[in-house]
Amino acid sequence: MTSYATAKLQEEKVFKDPVHRYVHVRDQAIWDLIGTKEFQRLRRIRQLGTTYLVFHGAEHSRFNHSLGVYEIVRRIIDDVFAGRSEWDEQERLLVLCSALLHDLGHGPFSHAFENVFATDHEEYTRAILLGNTEVNTVLQRVAPDFPEKVAQVIEKTYANKQVVSLISSQIDADRMDYLQRDAYYTGVSYGHFDMERILRVMRPRANQVVIKESGMHAVEDYIMSRYQMYLQIYFHPVSRSAEVILNNILKRVKALSEEDYWFKHAPIHFKPFFRNQITLDDYLALDESVMLTYIQFWMQEEDVILRDLSSRFINRKLFGYINMNPQKEPQRFERLQQLFNQMGLDATYYVVHDSTSDLPYDLYQPGAAMEKLPIMLQMSNGEVRELSQESSLVDAIAGRLKTDHKVYFPEEVLTDSEVDKGVREELIGLIHHCS
Incomplete structure (x- = not known):
């Protein structure tokens, strides 16, 4: 009698995929997991x-990506590792x-959501x-x-590091x-490399x-693809501007809720998060469709800040930005905040510092708090x-953290004739100094 762990579907199922062409499913357990409401x-x-x-093409979901990671791992273990003595079937x-x-x-708009409500998708x-x-x-x-074992692999605590590294390392199925x-759906060429x-x-x-040593140049290409994708896509300043506004919408709703503000459209789905009394059902009930519906409702609220920020997000009227690190220029940043407050725009929501950092390839540091396994080459002599x-090429960028600092603000105030001329001119001077 076949156990569930080895049970196969009578016929293989396939998902048509624009990146991998097909995602193949033959295991009954995998097919059943895909069908769960949580997945x-x-x-x-x-x-x-x-x-x-x-x-505008970047509408793809974590569902797409999760199937893709599964398919890459399936190819590795079924087509490359199968039958090798070092692999435990x-x-x-x-x-x-x-x-x-x-x-x-992952929650809706994962990073903004986690920043405000201190949740952790892991x-x-x-x-x-x-x-x-x-x-x-x-x-x-x-x-x-088995559920605990799966959790340990994802958390990188599972004893067999070979298994962990297939999903989480510096060259893993997740990143590949x-x-x-992301390159396919954004329409850029940076993220392409010879995965096969x-x-x-x-x-x-x-x-x-x-x-294998013979694949080193393909790995170099992969690392440079990752480097370019972070600079050009993941840290794109306009996308970050949208996230800053979304972050501040959630901060404002939380603050109003704590002040017992009367909402025209009460944020029912968010109340457990405000009170830090979140059940798993509460968490799973929130997705991006629900959140966007609320943001559209909040465009009608009496609170000027919430109404304005919600309208900006829905209608893509985003903040402009300048290159500025407030830690290096604290007086200039403070003056910027003062001027916005003087104009009646609360600097807490309208002058926002944001920083992004990336490490294209991390050097191996045994015992480090976030130890990352390095990419190892097997030389022709077995070493x-x-x-x-x-x-x-990799040595030139290894261990080099690139950090970018920007300050976001509504740049239309710079040309608004209703803003006091002296304030406007001082603002323009501050902005141009940083640009």
Whole structure:
């Protein structure tokens, strides 16, 4: 009798995918997980948050991405690792389930939401995996301890680091999918690299995955793709402007709620978050469709700040920005805030500092708090060497943190004839000094 852990569908199911052409599903457990309401919810969470306001094609969901990560892992273990002595076939279903479910806990517009309500999508991923959910019911059918194992892989605490590294390392299925998928849907060329070549030269080794030396140039291309995607897409200043406004909408709603403000459209879905009494059902009930509906309602509120910020987000009337680091120019930033307050625009919501940072490739630091496994090359003589020791290109950017600071504000005040001329001229002087 076939156990659920090894049960196969009578006929293979396929999803047509614009990045991988097809996503293949033969395992009954994978098919059942895709059908759960918690996984289907990911259709209603965009992969790139507010980026659709800049790159109009970026409407793809975390559902798309999760299927893509699963498919990459499936190809690695079924087409490349299968039959190799260093790969434990008994880990197969575990790594497939972990790949599929790795983003399960993301909330709507993930980063802005987490900033305001201090939630952690990784904690909610664990809660969904182990809680009273359809996903947990499916995983329990594999084995009683299987949900916990999946949680450990996603949290990077699972004992077999080889399994963890397939989903979370410096060259993993997660990154390989989102770079290509995000490049496809934004219409840019930066994120493309030869993934097929990388998959072909991946090899399982004790507690790690290595890349054959002959694939080094394909890996260099992958790292440069990631570097460019962060600069050009993920940290795009206009997308960040939209996120700043969204962040401030949620901050304003929270502040008004604490003041017992009477809403025309009460934020019922948000009340558990304001009170920090969030159940898993409360969390799962919120998606981007619900949030956008509320923001449209809030365009009609009496509160001027909430009404204005909501209208800006829905109608894409975003903030402008200047390059400024308030830590290096505290007096200039403080004066900017004072001038906005003087104009009757609360600087808390209308003068906002935002910073972004990326590390294209991190050097290996054993024992570091957030230890990242390096990319290891398997040399022709069998020796294993860290990538930056062999690649001068990677060595040039390894360990170099790039941080960008911007201050966002409604730039229309600079040309508003109703603003006091002296205030306007001082503002223009401050802005031009920073540009």
